[in-house]
Amino acid sequence: xxxxxxxxxxxxxxxxxxxxxxxxxxxxxxxxxxxxxxxxxxxxxxxxxxxxxxxxxxxxxxxxxxxxxxxxxxxxxxxxxxxxxxxxxxxxxxxxxxxxxxxxxxxxxxxxxxxxxxxxxxxxxxxxxxxxxxxxxxxxxxxxxxxxxxxxxxxxxxxxxxxxxxxxxxxxxxxxxxxxxxxxxxxxxxxxxxxxxxxxxxxxxxxxxxxxxxxxxxxxxxxx
Numbered sequence: 001x002x003x004x005x006x007x008x009x010x011x012x013x014x015x016x017x018x019x020x021x022x023x024x025x026x027x028x029x030x031x032x033x034x035x036x037x038x039x040x041x042x043x044x045x046x047x048x049x050x051x052x053x054x055x056x057x058x059x060x061x062x063x064x065x066x067x068x069x070x071x072x073x074x075x076x077x078x079x080x081x082x083x084x085x086x087x088x089x090x091x092x093x094x095x096x097x098x099x100x101x102x103x104x105x106x107x108x109x110x111x112x113x114x115x116x117x118x119x120x121x122x123x124x125x126x127x128x129x130x131x132x133x134x135x136x137x138x139x140x141x142x143x144x145x146x147x148x149x150x151x152x153x154x155x156x157x158x159x160x161x162x163x164x165x166x167x168x169x170x171x172x173x174x175x176x177x178x179x180x181x182x183x184x185x186x187x188x189x190x191x192x193x194x195x196x197x198x199x200x201x202x203x204x205x206x207x208x209x210x211x212x213x214x215x216x217x218x219x220x221x222x223x224x
Contacts, residue, residue, distance in 0.1 A: 057153065066097070067084075071138075072215040072216050080138055083122055089148065111137055122140075126148065127144075128140045139214075142214070149201060150185070200221055203218075
């Protein structure tokens with residue numbers, strides 16, 4: 001069961017393909033019971049010694065396309081997931097089918113929220129550079145999926161950053177830890193093969209959210 005705040009109102013889940021489905025909802029208690037999704041979360045598919053993903057590249061690309069479509073659907077409804085990561089993607093290796101789950105942090109029209117309503121939600125290694133500016137937008141989901149795909153393609157081990165996001169604004173050491181991670185991601189992007197999938201990943205991981213590829217354009221490129 002998932003609890004949603006008033007601004008989320010359960011609008012984040014429903015009929016979208018590759019998105020966890022609603023089994024039951026209660027408008028009074030603002031709770032939603034979600035259907036079970038067969039498979040395992042993406043972080044389950046790792047080598048115990050290296051913590052790198054074991055998905056075949058073709059499977060990882062199918063997952064990439066499907067979760068990009070899930071984000072494009074949520075973004076078309078002015079919703080951001082705000083916690084895209086391997087733990088929130090269920091992969092059914094038999095059906096080759098991915099499902100985006102856990103919309104507990106989802107936000108509706110985040111750009112229109114009053115400044116006082118901004119919350120430092122998310123998971124540290126997947127938070128985008130604009131987090132420092134207290135900015136939440138659809139581009140942040142694209143960044144988080146980009147980091148997730150670096151893991152899915154075996155380019156990086158499962159990220160394990162343990163800093164506490166709210167402390168980024170209170171402690172210089174914590175802020176520096178997050179900055180060093182973001183710079184590491186940027187360094188990884190530069191080393192990718194930009195002749196193929198690497199070029200698309202680089203567009204997902206552009207430092208500037210304004211120049212980052214949109215989920216719609218991402219789907220268009222992946223379906224080409």
